[in-house]
Amino acid sequence: MATIHAESKAVRGPDLPATITPALLGRLAALVAAAPGAERTTTTAPYTGLPLAGLPVSTPDDVDEAFARARVAQRGWAATPVRERKRILLRYHDLVLARRNEVLDLMQAENGKTRRDAFLEVVDIGIVSRYYARTAEKYLRPKRRRGAIPLLTRTTELRHPKGVVTVVSPWNYPLSMAASDTVAALMAGNAVVQKPDTQTALTALWSMDLLREAGLPEDVWQMVIGRGSSIGGALMDNADYMMFTGSTATGRHIAADAGRRLIGASLELGGKNPMIVLDDADIDKAAAGAVAACFPSAGQLCVSVERLYVPESLRDDFIAAFVARTRELAIGGAYDYSMDVGSLTTPAQLATVTDHVNDAVAKGATVLAGGRPRPDLGPLFHEPTILTDVTPDMTLHSHETFGPVVSVHTYRDDEEAIALANATPYGLNASVWSRSGARGRAVAARVHAGTVNVNEAFAAAWGSVDAPMGGMGDSGLGRRHGADGILKYIEPQTVAHQRLQGFTPPPGISPETWATLLTGSIKLLKAIGAR
Structure with missing residues (x-):
């Protein structure tokens, strides 16, 4: 097993697992909504940089045709009783868990994350699927509302599906982001046309195939492949609602286009997430929490921590514990549970991480752990990196790195810690550590973020699927999970029946x-x- 302490030497990337066969890749590629003879694109495996799969590329005409089929299918799906939709989704839940090794292999092959991190996506989809299967009827049933004139006005709120929802999902969490938003839209009675990121489209296609196996009519969920510059316009122009997860810059364009069309949009965008260690925190637990907050999926996680604030009185002890735990992490590629940190996913992401670290070091930052790529382990590996002495003139001080890099800062008191945590246009996730739950929650309530975890990195809020999850400020609009996560996909209609006497x-x-x-x-x- 290669670790970040290993002697630098060339290491051949792991062979693809036996589950990833040409037959499987061909079957998944055939699910893409594209015309026969379409242009094809090839994805690569991050562990090795070798070709992985050839996928057909959809054109704007293909997108238009997918929406046309989806509109026909959606009418029948909306008429399907919620209890039948529930049965299909619970069957999907069982299939995902039973065949988890298939999708774990796919996620690792096309994303490069560790099996431990990939498994959390399986857990996520199991929880979300069960939640919406068993709560959708409550959220969607007609609601009696107080009428204008007591006893004389009978008012009912009906909840209709939007129609056909566009879901644009990213490469970093290819199962969670492909399926969790989609299952909520489907349970609300919508059809979905989805564009996953091409690099991790196999996982999304596998998920769609499994839900069809569970009983979902074929055209209710369709998938197109292509660059946003090519098919993004067709996806927006046909959508009745837009669900997007990705960069803030792209999210702004989508919000503007949705406004032009007067359709709704939910956008989970970037973040520069803080972690605050209070002066009464357990140092060992906080250090372990920092590792879990900063380095999962090689830091390619929208809710991971990139800024860490420690009281001056605990600085040396905390940093010693954090650095020691980070240096113990095993980094490498393996289709088993032996590795702690996997590969970055794309050359562009490795370039960003490397540039951010090099810029910081050139301007005076101190590297306490990591700090360099590891081409000896594979083309896209980078060591988990801890920096101090990071100043505002450094790119990574305020800009999202989206990699295994964190900067550690000190503060004098709680007021300064909160101010520093909030000194960002973003507001997606945060973490607060304290021996006192009451104190931790009080500080958390003052942090400008859509989710804040006390004595946890991000999983507590993320896994609490009955509660909304999403960003403030430049981190986006709308929420996934909870009532918000399904009701955003419905059109409320008020039917008021006036009896005997009106106004x-x-x-x-x-x-x-x-x-x-x-x-x-x-x-x-x-x-x-x-x-």
Whole structure:
């Protein structure tokens, strides 16, 4: 097993697992919505840099045709009873768990993450699928609402599906981001046309194939492959709702286009997430928490921590514990559970990480652990890296690195720690560590982030799927999980049935007298505590 202490030497990347056969790759590629004879693109395996799979590339016309089929299928799907949708989703839940090794192999092959990190995506989809299967009926059933005139106005809120939802999912969490938003949209009665990132499209296609096996009608969930510059316009122009996970820069464009079309959009975007270690924290637990917060999926996680704030009184002890734990991490490629940190996914991401670290070091940052790529382990590996003496003129001080790099800063008191944590336009996730749960929660409530974890990195909030998850500020709009995660995919409709008497005067009563009577009725309702 290669670790970050190993002598530098060329290490051949692991062979593909036996589950990834030409037959499997061909079957998944055939699921892409593309015309026969379409242009093809080839993905590469991050562990080795060798070709992995050839996939057909969809054109704007292919996207239009996918939406046309989806609209026809959606009408039948919306008419399918929620209890039948529930049965299909629970069957999917069982299939994902039963065949987890297949998708773990795929995720590792095309993303480069460790098996430990990939397994958390399987857990995530199991939890989310079960949650929406068993709560959708409650969220979607008609709701009686208080009428305008007590006893005389019967008001009901109906919840209709949007229609066909576009889901654009990223490469870093290819199962979680491909499926968790999609299953909520499907349970709400929508069809989905999805564009996964090409690099990790195999995992998304596997997930779609499995849900079809569980009973989902074929055209209700379709997948297109291609660059946003080519098919992004068709995806937006056809959508009844847009779900996007990706960069803030792209999210701004999508928000503008959605505004132009007057459709809704949910956007989970970038982050520069902080972790605050309070002065009463258990140092060993906080150091272990920092490792779990900063380096999963080689730091390619929207909710991972890139800024770490420690009180001056604990600086030396905390850094010693954090550095020691980081240097013990095993980094490398293996299709088993032996590695702690895997590969970055693309050459572009390795270049970003390397440039950020080199820029910081050139401007005076100190490297306490890591700090360099590891081409001896594979083309895209980079050591888990801890920096201090990071200043605002360094790129990684304020800009998202999206890699296994964290900067450690000190503070004097809680007020300064909170101010430093909030000194960013982003607001996705944060972590607070304290021996006192009450104190930790009080600090957490003042951090500007959509989710804040106390004595945990991110999994507590992420796994609490009954609660909303999403970003503030430049980290996005909308939420996934909980009621918000499914109700964003519905159109509420109010049906109000007025009986016997409305707001116009009945025969024989003058408008002035009627106004006096209505005024008295409104005052009475306030006096008796009516809402």
